[in-house]
Amino acid sequence: MAGFESRRAFEHLDKLAYEIGPRLAGTRGERQAAEYIRAQLEGHGYQVKVQEFEFVDKAARARIEALLLLAAFTASLPLTAEASLVAFVAALALSRVLPRAMPKRRSQNIVGVLRSEKPKERLIISAHYDSARCTIDHRLNIFVRLALVPATLVFLICLFARLSGLLPIPWPITWGCLAVLFFPLCGGMLVSTASKHVSPGTNDNASGVAVVLEAARVAAELHPGDVELAFVAFGAEEQGLHGSRAFAAESSGDVALNLDAVGVGSRIYYVEGNGIVGRRRTSSEVNQALVRCGVRLKLKLKPMWAILASHDHLPLLRSGLRATTITVDSPGMGKLERLLSKLGLPNAHARRYKYLHAIDDIPDKIELTNVERVGQIVLEFIKGAT
Numbered sequence: 357m358a359g360f361e362s363r364r365a366f367e368h369l370d371k372l373a374y375e376i377g378p379r380l381a382g383t384r385g386e387r388q389a390a391e392y393i394r395a396q397l398e399g400h401g402y403q404v405k406v407q408e409f410e411f412v413d414k415a416a417r418a419r420i421e422a423l424l425l426l427a428a429f430t431a432s433l434p435l436t437a438e439a440s441l442v443a444f445v446a447a448l449a450l451s452r453v454l455p456r457a458m459p460k461r462r463s464q465n466i467v468g469v470l471r472s473e474k475p476k477e478r479l480i481i482s483a484h485y486d487s488a489r490c491t492i493d494h495r496l497n498i499f500v501r502l503a504l505v506p507a508t509l510v511f512l513i514c515l516f517a518r519l520s521g522l523l524p525i526p527w528p529i530t531w532g533c534l535a536v537l538f539f540p541l542c543g544g545m546l547v548s549t550a551s552k553h554v555s556p557g558t559n560d561n562a563s564g565v566a567v568v569l570e571a572a573r574v575a576a577e578l579h580p581g582d583v584e585l586a587f588v589a590f591g592a593e594e595q596g597l598h599g600s601r602a603f604a605a606e607s608s609g610d611v612a613l614n615l616d617a618v619g620v621g622s623r624i625y626y627v628e629g630n631g632i633v634g635r636r637r638t639s640s641e642v643n644q645a646l647v648r649c650g651v652r653l654k655l656k657l658k659p660m661w662a663i664l665a666s667h668d669h670l671p672l673l674r675s676g677l678r679a680t681t682i683t684v685d686s687p688g689m690g691k692l693e694r695l696l697s698k699l700g701l702p703n704a705h706a707r708r709y710k711y712l713h714a715i716d717d718i719p720d721k722i723e724l725t726n727v728e729r730v731g732q733i734v735l736e737f738i739k740g741a742t
């Protein structure tokens with residue numbers, strides 16, 4: 357099998373992140389990228405299917421949720437306890453129902469398949485190609501979203517205490533204390549959705565797509581044996597994993613290796629799992645196979661528990677595939693990671709890359725050796741499976 361050429365991978369990355377640029381899901385940039393990926397896969401002899409799907413813009417959705425919550429909270433000052441509870445339940449229900457009625461955007465997955473005569477197994481190599489709306493600070497953004505959950509819970513507990521006459525402090529004072537929490541959090545959520553700028557998404561995730569396309573070129577020369585190979589570029593990941601959800605709902609497969617942000621950092625990771633409260637573990641079988649690929653290539657892969665990130669392997673895992681994600685980042689531990697490590701998540705990790713979802717996530721930041729190393733691992737993995 358001919359080797360992975362990082363020069364070719366960089367050409368893809370440059371085309372997607374520099375020439376096409378921002379690729380917000382549902383916009384012209386994303387469609388141009390989809391067209392480019394389709395042409396590349398077809399050029400290598402793949403049967404290409406474009407899977408279209410609809411979604412509601414994440415920022416618009418978050419804005420509605422924040423405004424409804426704020427309205428219900430504000431109304432609870434003059435209203436009685438009973439009426440406040442009704443207003444809160446109504447706001448919660450509306451935040452579920454309203455997005456369904458909101459205008460939809462269209463995105464698409466690009467699926468290139470290398471057919472085998474009698475496939476026994478289907479191997480999927482994937483990466484998302486859309487890019488994210490810029491955030492002032494990615495971590496702050498996540499913190500605001502996470503902190504709203506306990507804040508809402510505290511508000512509800514206070515409301516129930518007031519309803520049953522167990523609240524020791526007068527309601528206006530309790531409300532005032534809660535307002536110190538609520539107004540900055542909801543305000544922060546509104547500000548975080550207001551950015552007009554979209555990241556060029558070089559590391560996140562033109563780098564992953566570049567590896568997918570270059571690996572697809574090399575793998576096209578393989579005799580696939582009894583394994584069917586599918587190279588997939590997911591749309592609308594940054595909007596809430598919509599591409600991988602649509603793919604998981606319609607397609608079947610056995611093993612999936614997803615790539616996300618593989619261009620910057622000093623360490624290659626496989627994602628061991630995601631989340632803090634609702635935890636989801638990736639396939640340990642696939643993770644171990646990746647570690648063995650690394651050993652053969654003299655490359656070290658470390659486990660990462662992605663505490664604050666979702667990846668496209670999640671919908672695939674839910675639909676029964678053995679799936680995981682490879683990513684690259686720098687090691688290090690902050691207070692939250694240290695605390696979680698003590699609480700039984702030894703590999704807790706929040707992304708260190710400074711320019712995630714930022715206007716400066718540009719090709720200059722990419723370390724091509726990372727792209728090459730991940731490319732070699734992907735090809736070794738395919739070789740092991742075919």
Ligand SMILES: [Zn+2]
Pocket residue numbers: 484560561593616617
């Ligand atoms: Zn990403």
